[in-house]
Amino acid sequence: MRFDEFENGLSRMVSWWNRKPLTDEQVKIWFRKFGSLPAVAWTDMIEGVTNECRYFPTPKDLDDRWYKWRQDNPSLWAREARRNISCVICAGSGMIFLWGAPGTFVRCGHCGNSDAIPAIADAMKMTVDQITEHGWRLDPCQAGGLV
Ligand SMILES: [Zn+2]
Numbered sequence: 001m002r003f004d005e006f007e008n009g010l011s012r013m014v015s016w017w018n019r020k021p022l023t024d025e026q027v028k029i030w031f032r033k034f035g036s037l038p039a040v041a042w043t044d045m046i047e048g049v050t051n052e053c054r055y056f057p058t059p060k061d062l063d064d065r066w067y068k069w070r071q072d073n074p075s076l077w078a079r080e081a082r083r084n085i086s087c088v089i090c091a092g093s094g095m096i097f098l099w100g101a102p103g104t105f106v107r108c109g110h111c112g113n114s115d116a117i118p119a120i121a122d123a124m125k126m127t128v129d130q131i132t133e134h135g136w137r138l139d140p141c142q143a144g145g146l147v
Helices: 003-016 026-035 039-052 059-072 074-084 128-133
Strands: 096-097 105-108
Touching: 003 026, 003 039, 026 059, 026 096, 039 059, 039 074, 059 074
Parallel strands: none
Antiparallel strands: 096 105
8 A cells, every 4th residue: 555545544543542643663663564455455454443443453453454354355355466566576665674673674766655655755765786785685574575
C-alpha cells in the first residue's frame, strides 16, 4: 500500500481509541511491519479492530487479522499480491533493510515509493548494488523476498 493509505488507517485507530499520535519512530516500525500489505486488506483490518477490539490493537492483533484476511479472501489476496508489489526489491515499502543493525534501512533506489514517505525522507537512497559495494549486507527477511 502507499504510505498515505497506511497512515490513514493508523490515524483512524489513534483517533478511535483517543490515543496520543505515534512518534515517527513508531510509525516507521509499524510501516516496516505492515507497509507491504495491500491497502484493501489494511482497510478491512482497521475496520475489524475498530468494530471488535476494546483496546488499541497490538501488532500481534493485526498479524492475526492479516492471517484471517488472507484465509477469508484467497482470490483477492492472489490478485493484490500480483498487483501491489510493483517493486520486487522493496515489495512496495520503499525501504531496503540492512543486516546486522535492527531497524536500519535505506530508501529503495530501485523505485520512487520512498518519495511518498516524509518520515524517512532523510534516509539515504541506495540500490542493492550500492549497498553491497558499500560492504553492507541486506536483511534476509526483506519483504521483497529477492535477497
Ligand atoms: Zn523499491
